[in-house]
Amino acid sequence: MEKTPSACAMQWSIDLEKSLRSNKPGKSTEAILRIGPRLEWWNRVSNLHAAEYKIFGLIPGEDKLLANAILLRLTDAFKSGDKHMKICIVKIFLSELKQRRQLRSEGRKDEGILSKDKLDSYSELLTRIKIVFDSGDVEERALSLGLFGCWAHIAKDSADVRYLILSSLVSINILEAKASLFAAGCFSELADDFAYVFLEMLGGLLTSSGTSKAIRLAGGRAFAKMWCSILLADRAHKTGVKLILESSEEEFSLVMLVSLSKIASKWTPLLPRQMDLLSSFMTKDRGLSLQAMALKCLRFILAKGMYHVPGNSNVTLKLFGVINQSDFPPALRFDALRALCKILPSNLDTIPCTEILTIFSKILQIVEFKIQSPIISERLFAIHVLASIFDKLLGILKDAAGGIGSTVSSHMLTFIIDRISQLIKLVVVNPHPDKGAEQEDQKIIM
Template sequence: MEKIPAACAMDWSIELEKGLRSKRPGKPIEAILEIGSRLEWWNRTHKLTMSEYNMFGLIPGEDKLFANAILLRLADSFSSGDKNTKLSVAKIFLSEFRQRKKKRSSRENDGVLSKPRVVNNLELLKRVKLAFDTGDVEVRAMALVVFGCWADFAKDSAEIRYVVLSSVVSSHVSEVKAALFAAGCFSELSDDFASILLEILVNMLSSSEVLMAVKLAGLRALAKVGCLSSLASRAYKVLQNSAFLHFPD
């Protein structure tokens, strides 16, 4: 009988650990990319029924335990690894995020990174936040992308929400773009967060000191803000009057 991801989870977790500890050049990155494709496969499968747990000799919840062990190892790698390692981790979560977006609506996440299935979410956020706090602009941008991919549970952390919103007004374009990505992901799941973000975006779009590249990133984030308020009307007027949207004939 062909195995399913849940039945492979223990082996995957062990293989990832061995790969990350390997001293062979490139092996840790290879292990990260491999587990990324496996997580995507896992997301394409349905939740197991009790009969399926019995069929594969699994204890209910065992698959969740190993999935969380895998995620924690990836978060540790992001926290302590070099930039190439951090980039590889960010890439696999971004790829998983894009796959998930194609499959489901923003509010229907039941994959391995959904809030009910990530029991150690505070530890995951803590590790990536450490990298954000101690890293340079590139690392902060990568951490913000990870937060966006983890929006299902990251949005509930007041500390992470503050990190994302404060980064939206950073002086570094790459950090702002990454923060706007994360903020857009949060806004799709939280109307309260969307309202705060919309206020920031209105001010950003109406400012003559903000770079065009940042404004365009702000527009993409604005498209994800679905809250209805007087701010939405203000944003529409700003868009109508913004000089950077007026192109020559």
């Protein structure tokens, strides 16, 4: 049977200790970078069965002792090592944090080897990092804050750590302030009471005329973490909407659109408000970058399948507006079509048949254009759109023929289906516009 991480941990701990004591240049940092993927592997399979203890000759609880030993060695190295070593340690735990979030999104509740119930020494770990923060220079304080953020799940209840993070938000040094925003965002994901305090401070920070652009952008990204509870998410979303509507900075608005979409995607009741916000940015006066970002955020929400957009909603009308703007970049109009085709198939049953003809005549115009596109992905998507619409309309036509719809409605739908059939024939007859365009596709794919 292949060894598990717990069975390997003894050797890992010994190797790490030897390398950290080595005088050979680069040996210690190599060992630190090597232990990172090993810890991530251990996180994925951190729980041992009784049989595994017997097979590998482990004493129950030995794996916890080894995990504590490895992490204490790393914090000792962070405390006594040079800045390069500190940076390497922060990097491995940033990667571990990313993995842990991914596991959490997949339904994993256990925090792996870095959970409080497996770390008897977690308070000692925090104390050693705090020593670096208290005695270090600006860069070392920023690295300490980054590590506290990575360890938010074991540090979120520490009053001392909370205080130093919140007090660092107003640091005059950009590096330290940005690191505190990162750490505060990590804490806000897990601690509702901390998040409320942070939100109040963040609102004041972002409206202050003395706040630099770099901090405003970092603060905008931190907004995305304010979703621990529905009440917090609601307040954060309202605050964020106010900030974005009052801002004249395009870059800040781009960041806030993403953050507010992430908050809304966590709680269905917030989605109608977010949809209204996104649709308000799908107008020509907002500029192409903001329109493109609003469309990207809309597709992000639709992809999660959490919200049913009415077929005759303001969002739908704005999407048609983008599609019909011939002076807009093709990529922007294509993104609008993608979003629209995500909305409409599930809404056709609710749209009056008298409106279907108008709606799909517009869609068919751009689909017909895209079928002639030299870009393979656009042609394939156009065919996909035709297939989706064709399938849905056949169902509606069947209902109409059964007495649900009127004869006029049936004629309208038949007319649309005939047009779609003609376009499908066009695809079959001429699947490749020209060889030159096909070669261009290959360059794009490469």
